[in-house]
Amino acid sequence: MSSLVEICDNAMAADGPLAMGLPGYAPRSGQRGMARAVADAIERRSQLLVEAGTGTGKTFAYLVPALMSGRRVVVSTGTRNLQDQLFARDLPALTRAMGAPADVALLKGRGNYLCLHRMQLALEDPAGLTRAGLRELARVRSWAETTRTGDVAEATGIPEDSIVWPRVTSTTDNCLGSACPQWQDCHVVRARREALRADVIVVNHHLLMADLALKEEGFGELLPAADVVIVDEAHQLADVATRFFGTSVSSRQLSQLLGDLRAEGLLAGAWDEGLARDTGSVEKALARTRETMGRDTGRRAWPAPGGNVEQAIETLIDELVVLAGRMTALDGLSPGVDGVASRVAQSVERLTRLSGKADPDQVRWIEIWPRSFTLQCAPVDAGPALAARRDERPSAWIFTSATLAVGGDFSLVQARLGLEDADLLSVDSPFDYPRRSRLFVPSGLPEPAARDYTQRALGAMLPLLEASGGGAFFLFTSHRALREAADWFRAGAAAGGYTLLVQGDEPKDILLRRFRDAPRAVLLGTGSFWEGVDVRGPALRLVVIDRLPFAVPDDPILEARLDRSRENGGNPFREIQLPEAALALKQGAGRLMRDVEDQGVVAICDPRIVGKSYGRVFLSALSPMPLERDAQAVAGFLAEAQAREMAS
Ligand code: SF4
Structure with a gap:
């Protein structure tokens, strides 16, 4: 039986199916060399870092072995353009040319899908929406009746930056998960189920990292199902990973939480004076915290102990604790109210962790905008966390980009991605x-x-x-x-x-x-x-x-x-x-x-x-x-x- 390396070599030969079936395809030695290395890494389930100079044809060099391996593959890209190009152009052309049909899915982040539960909340309590927002909400509602996918890109005529989108899409924070009354019809759940049935799933780095770090949009099922993970535009991954292995709480997130609390409370008939008073106190504490940060916007070092900002953050935590206490009395009232209550508790936990004792392996800072702020921390070095998560499963990991090494030296990227033991390959550009x-x-x-x-x-x-x-x-x-x-x-x-x-x-x-x-x-x-x-x-x-x-x-x-x-x-x-x-x-x-x-x-x-x-x-x-x-x-x-x- 031929090895995967031989199969790929034959597929990319001058008389192979690619040359025969793809108009304009010409075998390139660098591309075949890279395909061999990728095939070998897939067979050995090892880690490979490939710098492929412009013009190598690296996309086919990893897609051919991935498709011919017959294994479940996740391909992650840094940009939407490449994601679309892989899904709509490269993968269909290759599967046709090679006569190797494969079920391919494009999975987007959850913010790209309509959330039926949140749409219902917005219709129930449209407070805060402008006239244009109300018109757009009505359009979303009629589109919701016809869409099969719930992909917001289908809803033409509603601007991308419309204030209605955050109201009718979900985040991990506000999604009710399996407790949601709309779970059976949920577009996010359906898109993920379909993706998990596919042979090849195309995602972006954001989603990949969320899955790896079991955070935010991640649902922790993507990677366990994959035998091969290919990261294209890998030079962008370290920065994305750093954010995902950190923690953040933003004033916008908290304001949205308070809005959701009101909407869920109204829907469950539980909105009363006490809740209104306690949410009002959190709102005031949020405004006060922003005020203490001053007028200058941008990034700022973590506030000094005992200063105004730190005291304001402490008051904010205290007010959230009071609100969380009041919400315990509403336990079990509705999935929506329970969901909000657990988000309040989570916010207290995150804020307490953020403002607690400094961890030498983490860096903390504040981002300030004219009317809002974010408190953040991230690991100084995400490499070890990435390596640990990757090592939990024996998948093949292939990282590639045109820009990974300086004069043949990969050490910076290796350290940042925790890939010290990976095999390395440089493929020169064929350009003159x-x-x-x-x-x-x-x-x-x-x-x-x-x-x-x-x-x-x-x-x-x-x-x-x-x-x-x-x-x-x-x-x-x-x-x-x-x-x-x-x-x-x-x-x-x-x-x-x-x-x-x-x-x-x-x-x-x-x-x-x-x-x-x-x-x-x-x-x-x-x-x-x-x-x-x-x-x-x-x-x-x-x-x-x-x-x-x-x-x-x-x-x-x-x-x-x-x-x-x-x-x-x-x-x-x-x-x-x-x-x-x-x-x-x-x-x-x-x-x-x-x-x-x-x-x-x-x-x-x-x-x-x-x-x-x-x-x-x-x-x-x-x-x-x-x-x-x-x-x-x-x-x-x-x-x-x-x-x-x-x-x-
Ligand atoms: S499960 Fe989550 S995303 Fe789906 S409808 Fe419910 S709240 Fe929205």
Whole structure:
């Protein structure tokens, strides 16, 4: 009998079913190598970490062995786009081509499904809904009568950010579970049952982690049912995991709880003066706590012991305890009231845990918004918790992404995901970087701390922009630099009739569509434009990066990780900040070459990449683009590339 490795090798051969059945499929050695490694990991039920350079065809490299294994598979992705692409395009095409029918399910988080119980509550007690909200609630009600799936994406005509959605969808907190009178017809339950019957379930990291951590949206059944778990875009998993292994309580959550208490109380005929008084006291304590946090919004360190904020949190807990006490008298009145009572008790428990004695393995902080706040804690290092949960079951775990290693070194990602013992594989991109691309670092620019840095960096890019005739992404590390650049372009500093597209002016999808269509487009972006943006073909020929993307250590988790490294005698800059920045740079630079025919220039304005000793680490992380320092030479390269493109 053939092994899974051989079966996959044959499927991906030049005369195999993929080549025969998939239009445009061409065997690629890197892809077959990765498929072999994945097949081997599935057979041995081991853990594999694969960095697959752009163009490897990694999706097929893991889907083919997964499908041919005949085992139950969970595929997790970081973005909705990839989730949809796998479900609607790649998996159907592959199963057809290979003649291997498989039952595939796409499972979304519970917030994507209508909650029949909460819709009933909202109809019963629509307090707080605006006129538009009431109209939308009526629409939800009539849609609810016809939908089979309860997937809110079907309910067109109701805006995604409508205030009605949180009122008619559930969270783990407010779901009544099997005690719910609507349990038999529940859309969330049905979607999960269907998913669990499938051979392949496509989920997102959020759902995967919730399941793994047995928290929030998780229902703890997904992973026990899986023989193979494949995590694509695995570079995003550590941050998601960290949040899931932590605890949080938000003032919005508590306000919603008080609203649900009123609605459930009214529905059960138990809403009385006493309940109204005690919920009112909790509301006041919430408002008082927010007040003590002051006007400044953003992230803040955990409050000092004995201060106003801490005292306000204590009062909030006391008021919740009083409310929980009153609710014991209503025990067994209705599943809804019982559900709310257990949420009140849970909130007391979480708040007490959060505000208790500091745990050295956890970091605590507060997030403040204009009218609300969240109290949070998370593990400094989620790797051990992830490893422990994974080891509970002997499944095969495959993690992949185009960005996992710095110069072949996986140690940062291994530590963050608890994958110290995993097998490692790097698959180089098949693209011809030496011939089709250049890395440009301009000469004569000051370090980014200089006051006029952004303007001077932009000025240095003008010859390139002229040579490329637009088709340029400018990626910034801060919103401030982005705004400065937008002003610079709008003031006409770059004459040339460019179509300027600025992040924030329009939704990302629209900006990208306009970028592809406009002949001389220049797009300015930060944050989410550094990754997951896929502009293939000649529309994108120049990627400019303003500075090396070192994270500013205002993130409490990052700060705690740096402290931990220092305390352990390590070098936090070398061990954490530098490799993380190098991975981020690799992501940003990776926007340029998305297809084998793509060509162009990545320009990194920050002189530290060549002037500092650590610059070598960044250079080692990048694809093998020849380094060029002369603006005229690189402009010539761009002009030639343009000419080749026009001639072809
Ligand atoms: S079981 Fe939960 S999600 Fe389903 S209808 Fe009831 S409350 Fe809503």
